[in-house]
Amino acid sequence: xxxxDKKPIEEIIEEVKDYNSILIAGCNECVTVCExxxxxxxxxxxxxxxxxxxxLGKDVKIDEVxxxxxxxxxxxxxxxxxxxxxxxxxxxxxxxxxQFMAEKYFDKPILPGVNTCFLGVTxxxxxxxxxxxxxxxxxxxxxxxxxxxSRCAKRLFNGPCGGSTxxxxxxxxxxxxxWQLIVDRLKELDKLEDxxxxxxxxxWSTDRAxxxxxxxxxxxxL
Amino acid sequence: xxxxxxxxxxxxxxxxxxxxxxLHLLRAFxxxxxxxxxxxxxEGDCRFNxxxxxxxxxxxxxxxxxxxxxxxxxxxxxxxxxxxxxxxFAEYAREMTERIEKMGPNPLKAxxxxxxx
Numbered sequence: 001x002x003x004x005d006k007k008p009i010e011e012i013i014e015e016v017k018d019y020n021s022i023l024i025a026g027c028n029e030c031v032t033v034c035e036x037x038x039x040x041x042x043x044x045x046x047x048x049x050x051x052x053x054x055x056l057g058k059d060v061k062i063d064e065v066x067x068x069x070x071x072x073x074x075x076x077x078x079x080x081x082x083x084x085x086x087x088x089x090x091x092x093x094x095x096x097x098x099q100f101m102a103e104k105y106f107d108k109p110i111l112p113g114v115n116t117c118f119l120g121v122t123x124x125x126x127x128x129x130x131x132x133x134x135x136x137x138x139x140x141x142x143x144x145x146x147x148x149x150s151r152c153a154k155r156l157f158n159g160p161c162g163g164s165t166x167x168x169x170x171x172x173x174x175x176x177x178x179w180q181l182i183v184d185r186l187k188e189l190d191k192l193e194d195x196x197x198x199x200x201x202x203x204w205s206t207d208r209a210x211x212x213x214x215x216x217x218x219x220x221x222l
Numbered sequence: 223x224x225x226x227x228x229x230x231x232x233x234x235x236x237x238x239x240x241x242x243x244x245l246h247l248l249r250a251f252x253x254x255x256x257x258x259x260x261x262x263x264x265e266g267d268c269r270f271n272x273x274x275x276x277x278x279x280x281x282x283x284x285x286x287x288x289x290x291x292x293x294x295x296x297x298x299x300x301x302x303x304x305x306x307x308x309x310x311f312a313e314y315a316r317e318m319t320e321r322i323e324k325m326g327p328n329p330l331k332a333x334x335x336x337x338x339x
Contacts, residue, residue, distance in 0.1 A: 008290075009287060009291065010290060013291075040245070044244060047248040047249060048287045048291050051248070051251060051288075051330060052291040052292065054252075054330050054334065055292050055293065055329050055330055056333075057333050057337065
């Protein structure tokens with residue numbers, strides 16, 4: 001899922017302090033799981049901002065809504081009938097949601113309330129780590145299900161570098177060496193001969209490095 | 223035990239402090255409470271395993287938020303005691319009342335009155 005982290009409330013206050021009517025919009029998917037932008041976080045942020053403005057003596061209307069997703073037209077349409085009563089929308093969905101809402105409601109300021117971090121997993125409550133970099137050419141079949149693009153600091157494709165020490169990466173002793181993990185896994189799967197195979201130079205045109213990307217499925221388009 | 227403690231306290235009973243949500247704490251202040259404190263079992267003795275630990279985390283979250291928005295993080299506190307410690311309950315009630323009296327009333331009450339005027 002997309003992992004995001006809450007923005008410090010001081011930063012959010014700076015973004016919204018000039019508006020008199022704000023809608024806080026959450027998302028029921030990824031940001032709910034990483035406890036940054038779900039219905040509960042919408043409630044917490046709304047309560048905090050109401051108290052902040054009340055304390056300043058400023059009369060600000062703050063309403064709450066949590067959409068199923070903010071990356072699909074149908075769900076964003078749900079607020080079309082009442083978005084006009086707000087000066088701005090504070091969206092605590094991921095960056096995708098904030099942007100899509102901004103495209104849809106072109107004349108309304110849409111402000112972000114979380115920092116979108118990476119594609120990752122919940123290792124335990126409160127700890128999320130990166131797993132995928134969306135490079136567009138998945139090679140997990142030959143690396144035992146462990147990605148050297150996202151988990152190797154140098155994105156090496158043919159084995160560890162000289163800095164791999166006791167299974168940890170040289171950049172940080174808490175980061176696992178991806179290639180150690182890959183070799184261990186291939187050993188477990190009895191596929192160590194895959195390790196010997198040389199991976200050809202990767203086609204990075206499907207990575208973000210090639211520019212903003214698009215997927216078109218002619219078999220699904222109407 | 224018939225111990226005396228200040229009448230400024232309103233007790234809300236919950237089966238475990240783990241039931242207390244951060245929104246309960248924040249909304250109490252929104253509605254004008256001067257202080258909120260959560261009294262739970264000793265750490266390690268929660269009969270629901272981690273309820274009081276979750277409550278502590280939520281109280282800490284609420285403290286950070288209230289501090290950041292200018293209401294005062296010290297207005298919300300977590301205390302731990304065993305259910306047999308009546309005198310300690312009274313002591314915490316007195317301590318909390320003293321703390322809040324020193325901090326003064328919830329600034330939102332004054333702000334609301336000014337608005338109504």
